[in-house]
């Protein structure tokens with residue numbers, strides 16, 4: 075893939091003066107796409123003016139006109155707008171070869187002189203920015219000229235490694251879970267605006283960046299709160315959730331977050347806004363973070379003044395303001411690179427949020443790799459990766475590992491599960507029949523739906539209970555799924571109380587969740603308190619043997635969660651189910667309960683919810699059976715054929731000699 079760096083010689087007119095300077099215009103990139111009818115895609119990016127415009131790709135696809143025509147059109151127009159002249163020589167480095175003729179045809183008689191773009195980038199960008207600033211002082215508004223084209227935004231600037239610009243095709247579509255987080259955040263943002271009833275929304279269509287700036291400018295003199303106030307300056311583009319006028323000519327920036335506390339990652343967000351807004355000429359008095367108050371309890375209509383808490387974070391924002399310019403320049407450079415920089419995977423992939431490209435960048439890791447190390451708070455996985463060790467089995471014997479991590483290594487080497495029979499036996503011996511296998515599903519909303527509930531309070535709406543009365547007994551299934559739009563908790567508690575037998579162990583997987591929900595319910599409905607206390611005392615956490623590594627199978631990939639343990643131990647999974655995890659169950663329940671859907675859709679989803687929650691508890695029955703089989707079979711003995719009830723990992727592992735406990 076040959077790439078040409080190009081620089082353009084020209085002049086910027088500033089007032090009476092003309093400054094001659096080399097203007098960096100970006101690079102041409104020739105790429106071969108075997109899937110396209112023509113072998114060439116020509117893309118062009120350049121830093122238009124260096125002030126308000128970020129690099130953007132333009133493609134000249136084979137549409138009949140000479141490729142490069144639209145490209146040179148953009149270039150000429152922009153340069154003309156900026157008062158930049160250009161001369162008329164085109165030079166190519168030798169390696170362009172095949173494409174030289176094409177370029178010449180497309181670009182002649184325009185004036186481009188190929189050079190090393192990285193050498194001129196910094197100095198020319200700064201010079202152009204300076205010149206443009208002066209032009210803007212005189213009323214020139216570049217955004218008016220480029221209204222059909224995207225400006226940079228904080229989100230794209232913040233995109234890791236410039237991939238939004240340089241490898242956009244790699245970014246997967248927003249998945250349903252992420253979209254629901256966005257939707258929740260949008261709902262919170264919209265609600266927060268109710269705190270400012272005289273506010274004016276800058277509600278330009280998505281993508282109309284220049285329009286948003288124009289509308290904001292037109293609204294500023296009204297001195298009213300502005301929602302989504304938009305400015306571009308200093309090479310940055312930023313929108314404020316709320317810009318609130320104070321005094322005669324000052325403003326407060328108010329950033330609304332759907333979290334229940336301020337977080338460190340919120341501060342750079344505000345600092346960037348302050349940096350852009352100040353450069354755009356605004357006087358900012360304070361920077362304020364507004365987040366959801368988790369102590370708020372709904373009673374009747376929700377008062378937005380009570381639902382939100384505000385924190386003045388001006389001091390924190392000022393503390394990092396000086397670094398913003400440097401960060402933006404760094405991002406611009408990264409965005410301007412011809413290709414994505416080669417950055418090794420690391421902590422940044424999951425912090426502060428999981429990168430959407432994680433799956434792509436991590437794809438080179440083999441199964442059972444060092445990043446599966448359990449509870450790796452010391453960063454051993456990354457350390458090993460840096461040393462060139464990818465597989466758990468290749469970790470050197472003298473490398474320091476925790477006890478559980480050492481088990482993972484041993485299991486990866488032997489290919490056999492790790493079993494501590496004595497501990498498993500102890501665990502099993504403490505169970506009392508009838509055995510209950512219990513699981514809850516719940517939902518939570520930032521803005522509470524029911525009286526007496528708090529923001530993000532988990533509201534249980536479903537349970538599944540499998541009951542095994544005696545050894546070898548067939549499981550009986552009892553279940554509940556809330557109907558209607560009322561608070562489901564009273565029915566949930568009533569039905570659960572009648573479903574649970576007065577005696578017997580109650581097995582749950584990761585008991586913290588079920589115990590927490592029951593305690594919250596008992597607080598809200600104190601008549602259930604004594605019963606809830608007894609139920610909690612009878613609970614046994616089925617995660618214990620797995621969290622404690624009394625049993626560890628290589629397929630668990632360092633996880634003790636039900637979604638890993640079930641297939642590793644029993645060979646069964648959730649793949650055939652429409653709903654495969656709790657987050658989706660919550661979203662689907664909320665959708666078919668509170669949104670307008672047809673009766674048949676509601677019935678279909680409720681059936682899927684039944685199947686999902688039922689599988690969680692039936693899966694626990696299978697897991698306990700598998701643990702019993704492991705426990706009963708003497709170490710080293712071949713498995714009994716009667717165990718071969720179907721294709722599953724537990725049978726696979728039972729066919730192998732068992733390690734000593």
Ligand code: SF4
Pocket residue numbers: 234235237417418419420422423424429430431432433435436
């Ligand atoms: S997954 Fe990690 S390495 Fe890949 S782009 Fe994201 S942050 Fe960078």
